[in-house]
Amino acid sequence: MPHCWTEWVILVQIIGHDRRPDSVWSRTILAVLGLAAAVIAWPADGAELADSETRACQHCHGLPDWRIHDPVSGNALELSIDSAAYLGSSHGELPCRTCHEWGYDKIPHTGAGHYPIYLCVVCHDKDRALESFHLDERKTDLRGSVHGATDDGPLDCHSCHDPHDFRPINDSADALKRIEQSNAVCLRCHGRVPRAAGSFVQPDAEPFHGHFPNPANHLRKIKCVACHTAAGSATFHDIKPKEQSVDDCGQCHTPTSRLLDAVYGAQRPGQQTNPGEDAYVIGSTRSPRLERLSQILFAILLGAIAMHAIARVIPWQRSRRQRSSDERGPDDA
Amino acid sequence: MTREVVNPLWLRVWHGALALLFMGLIATGVSMHYAGSEWPMVPFRIAVMGHNACGIGAALLWLFFVIRSAVSGHLAHYVPADLHIIHSAVLQARYYAFGMFRGDAPPLSPGLRNNSAQQLVYAFVLFVLMPFSIVSGVLLLFPILAPEHALGRPGLWPMAILHLSVGYLLTLFVVVHVYLATTGETFFALFREMITGVRETSDPKD
Numbered sequence: 001m002p003h004c005w006t007e008w009v010i011l012v013q014i015i016g017h018d019r020r021p022d023s024v025w026s027r028t029i030l031a032v033l034g035l036a037a038a039v040i041a042w043p044a045d046g047a048e049l050a051d052s053e054t055r056a057c058q059h060c061h062g063l064p065d066w067r068i069h070d071p072v073s074g075n076a077l078e079l080s081i082d083s084a085a086y087l088g089s090s091h092g093e094l095p096c097r098t099c100h101e102w103g104y105d106k107i108p109h110t111g112a113g114h115y116p117i118y119l120c121v122v123c124h125d126k127d128r129a130l131e132s133f134h135l136d137e138r139k140t141d142l143r144g145s146v147h148g149a150t151d152d153g154p155l156d157c158h159s160c161h162d163p164h165d166f167r168p169i170n171d172s173a174d175a176l177k178r179i180e181q182s183n184a185v186c187l188r189c190h191g192r193v194p195r196a197a198g199s200f201v202q203p204d205a206e207p208f209h210g211h212f213p214n215p216a217n218h219l220r221k222i223k224c225v226a227c228h229t230a231a232g233s234a235t236f237h238d239i240k241p242k243e244q245s246v247d248d249c250g251q252c253h254t255p256t257s258r259l260l261d262a263v264y265g266a267q268r269p270g271q272q273t274n275p276g277e278d279a280y281v282i283g284s285t286r287s288p289r290l291e292r293l294s295q296i297l298f299a300i301l302l303g304a305i306a307m308h309a310i311a312r313v314i315p316w317q318r319s320r321r322q323r324s325s326d327e328r329g330p331d332d333a
Numbered sequence: 334m335t336r337e338v339v340n341p342l343w344l345r346v347w348h349g350a351l352a353l354l355f356m357g358l359i360a361t362g363v364s365m366h367y368a369g370s371e372w373p374m375v376p377f378r379i380a381v382m383g384h385n386a387c388g389i390g391a392a393l394l395w396l397f398f399v400i401r402s403a404v405s406g407h408l409a410h411y412v413p414a415d416l417h418i419i420h421s422a423v424l425q426a427r428y429y430a431f432g433m434f435r436g437d438a439p440p441l442s443p444g445l446r447n448n449s450a451q452q453l454v455y456a457f458v459l460f461v462l463m464p465f466s467i468v469s470g471v472l473l474l475f476p477i478l479a480p481e482h483a484l485g486r487p488g489l490w491p492m493a494i495l496h497l498s499v500g501y502l503l504t505l506f507v508v509v510h511v512y513l514a515t516t517g518e519t520f521f522a523l524f525r526e527m528i529t530g531v532r533e534t535s536d537p538k539d
Contacts, residue, residue, distance in 0.1 A: 256369065290498065
């Protein structure tokens with residue numbers, strides 16, 4: 001049940017939108033009601049949004065769990081924006097109209113000015129602060145990946161990276177936290193309880209990893225992209241079909257493991273991390289001191305055994321020679 | 334020639350089974366740790382399964398040994414009771430190092446199944462190395478049981494290092510154990526003794 005007048009207006013709009021109003025009168029009434037809502041809108045509690053226009057947007061889109069059925073695409077549209085999350089995100093200082101530039105004057109919005117695909121790359125093109133992320137390459141890799149042609153068309157940057165809750169990359173020293181943050185992006189759609197709305201939600205990823213020993217542990221301690229991108233991938237956006245994903249233990253459990261860079265390595269170019277101190281990967285992680293100590297111990301032991309064996313054999317051979325010469329007798333000598 | 338039964342059947346079966354499992358553990362353990370090496374190795378996936386299976390088998394055998402030998406009183410052979418055990422072990426070591434080349438008699442006290450050096454080493458292997466190996470192995474097998482962090486690192490790291498270190502020591506023990514098994518009256522005398530359970534000792538006049 002709506003709690004205030006504004007929410008009643010929104011309800012009317014939603015109903016009107018779903019009924020596809022086609023008369024000029026109904027469109028006008030809905031537009032007036034929507035504008036009225038925006039005019040009398042007051043700032044959301046605790047939110048310090050950038051401008052009055054953005055505050056007006058937030059008054060409707062700040063409602064929790066606001067989801068409608070889009071008659072055009074057939075998908076469920078998530079219309080709620082968490083103001084606190086947005087304000088704390090990398091884009092928190094931007095007014096809504098920075099990205100939602102055209103087609104948002106009318107209520108309900110026509111969507112005619114829906115932001116273009118790969119808008120991140122458009123906005124951040126030649127952004128020196130983001131140069132090291134090579135967004136152009138990410139875009140190319142994404143388009144060539146399984147996500148570049150899904151049943152619902154190509155996925156956009158925003159399909160995985162929520163622009164309203166976009167945060168700087170996790171520089172945590174704790175590898176598990178970095179892995180969790182990276183995998184959370186994939187699990188929005190591929191998780192047991194998908195959080196992303198829409199028909200592209202895929203089945204739970206966990207049952208498909210039953211061939212791993214300790215599958216739950218592998219999924220918790222490996223970034224999905226480590227195995228599901230091409231070897232040596234620089235951007236980790238070229239997600240391969242599952243038939244081409246890494247299925248050979250030897251690719252990770254060796255000293256030249258692809259895991260070390262993909263999972264435990266530096267999060268951004270130039271960053272220094274020591275993967276060996278972050279995790280233990282059988283066959284990959286080795287303690288140089290322990291290796292050297294064990295080699296010395298084995299060398300000493302085998303040397304001692306060899307010397308001991310020789311010391312046993314020499315007198316035994318001597319006595320055998322002596323015995324045979326005794327048996328031959330002095331005349332045979 | 335004196336013939337004396339020193340190894341009961343259950344002990345011989347236990348020893349044989351453990352020896353096979355140890356060989357499996359060493360082969361699969363080396364294959365996992367040195368995966369990607371140019372040397373011929375057990376394929377990683379098989380090595381993991383084999384190591385897990387052999388490890389569980391060895392842990393069960395260890396448990397069986399402790400219970401069975403405690404119940405039968407056989408455990409006394411592995412618990413150093415002699416207050417001068419260190420001195421006796423040094424004597425035994427000197428025999429291995431020098432005495433046996435001079436034809437000295439082994440300093441084995443009559444009635445004892447194991448000499449002092451054996452008692453010390455077997456006690457260390459059975460009651461220190463094996464439990465450490467089993468506990469760290471269980472934690473590696475079920476990482477969810479391992480602490481999230483230990484010694485300032487992810488919890489599995491110290492467990493893995495402990496497991497590896499104990500693995501090295503147990504492998505050293507196996508190498509020395511097999512070599513010293515050739516130092517009986519004849520090259521195969523002690524192997525035969527472990528298989529038949531009978532110790533044959535030459536009489537002095539023989």
